[in-house]
Amino acid sequence: MRFTSRPALLAFTLLLALPAAAQEGETPLVIRAARLIIGTDAPPVLNPEVVIEGERITAVGPTGAIPIPRGATVIDLSGHTILPGLFDCHVHLGGIPGDGGDTQKMRETVAHEANYAVAHAKITLEKGFTSVRNIGAGNYHDAALRDMVDRGIVPGPRIQAATWGVGSTGGHADINGWNPDVPTPGYAMIADGVDELRRAVRFQVKYGADVIKVTASGGVLSHGDSVHDQAYSFEELKAIVDTATMLDTPVGAHAHSPAAMNDAIRAGVASIEHGTLIDDEGIRLAKEHGTFIVPTIYTLDFIIEEGAENGVPEHSIVKAQEIATMQRERLAAAFHAGVKFAYGTDAAVFPHGRNAKDFGIMVDEMDISPMAAIQTATINGAELLGWEADLGSIEDGKLADIIAVAGNPLDDIRLLEDVRFVMKGGEVVKSP
Ligand SMILES: [Zn+2]
Structure with missing residues (x-):
């Protein structure tokens, strides 16, 4: 896993109101990947970004479509598909x-x-x-x-x-x-x-x-x-x-x-x-x-x-x-x-x-x-x-339980037997 900063977005993000987590000093995270399977029956999202502040997901969308918090640390999962835990x-x-x-x-x-x-x-x-x-x-x-x-x-x-x-x-x-x-x-x-x-x-x-x-x-x-x-x-x-x-x-x-x-x-x-x-x-x-x-x-x-x-x-x-x-x-x-x-x-x-x-x-x-x-x-x-309000999909407001596999599990479902990245409640448990 590579961590990179996002200087190009810095000027832009300064214009946005700072979210609560950033104000409290926690570093927001941004996961970037090849593909997102949301976990519902919604279609996959290509080249997604998922913003995590504290233990929760605060924004999800295609790269460039959502604001990235100032100073966010990027978790680069290129080539991977991310799914809910x-x-x-x-x-x-x-x-x-x-x-x-x-x-x-x-x-x-x-x-x-x-x-x-x-x-x-x-x-x-x-x-x-x-x-x-x-x-x-x-x-x-x-x-x-x-x-x-x-x-x-x-x-x-x-x-x-x-x-x-x-x-x-x-x-x-x-x-x-x-x-x-x-x-x-x-x-x-x-x-x-x-x-x-x-x-x-x-x-x-x-x-x-x-x-x-x-x-x-x-x-x-x-x-x-x-x-x-x-x-x-x-x-x-x-x-x-x-x-x-x-x-x-x-x-x-x-x-x-x-x-x-x-x-x-x-x-x-x-x-x-x-x-x-x-x-x-x-x-x-x-x-x-x-x-x-x-x-x-x-x-x-x-x-x-x-x-x-x-x-x-x-x-x-x-x-x-x-x-x-x-x-x-x-x-x-x-x-x-x-x-x-x-x-x-x-x-x-x-x-x-x-x-x-x-x-x-x-x-x-x-x-x-x-x-x-x-x-x-x-x-x-x-x-x-009974946890569907907080878990089970990668959506704005839910707890950040997120996993990743290398490749596309919709082409080869057995990739799920080899999970490469695990995040639970915004904390990285395992990374490639
Ligand atoms: Zn049993």
């Missing part, structure tokens, strides 16, 4: 590849998870994901990490934390297959029935949950359950959503099976996590309710191709193989029918840092345009997290 709406920063926690939870403590999460937060940020939703931690380490990042103590993306999440006895978030005399920790709060679920939701919000995670169906990386199961009744799901709604907290439901998914959508969840086997009724319901799907596509590829060498048990590899083809077909059907997608990967199932893998699969295997795939991780991600 990306959203990954489904991560588990404290997790590592393996059996989904079934044995990790039996061996390791919350302190192990908290330390993993610190390392993974930095990796995730440096890959260009400046906002994440940690959708299930099995304890409070994600809320603590969120607070440490916000205080500037630990580098990482902006975090929405689900803390525990809730799961049913014997379901995806329980730890199964042991003698009943062996106490098992569970990697969500295990709760059944309306009363227990209401209490669990209130408890998690009390201790810092920004979002409630419910495992509404069985899962792939879990012993003794089936992706075709329904874990909770409609009444139980409704109790979770109603209680969370009273506390102004959205709910994300893990669901592979149509039965679980459709009742979760009817109950009013904000998002379906995975959505693997969505049926036509689910597509209709998701459109009617405005429910997001967070598709986590690459997880199955990793489990099938690299799972065995990473400790994924045979029963989980078989589950992944059984649903992989349907996953692409059904999620593509949902997308092209108009269901809203918010980008999310389930990082932890695969090594953190490969968060951009879903983009290539969307474009190559699901007939989704590069621009639409990018939007799932920009304005759509921001909308799901």
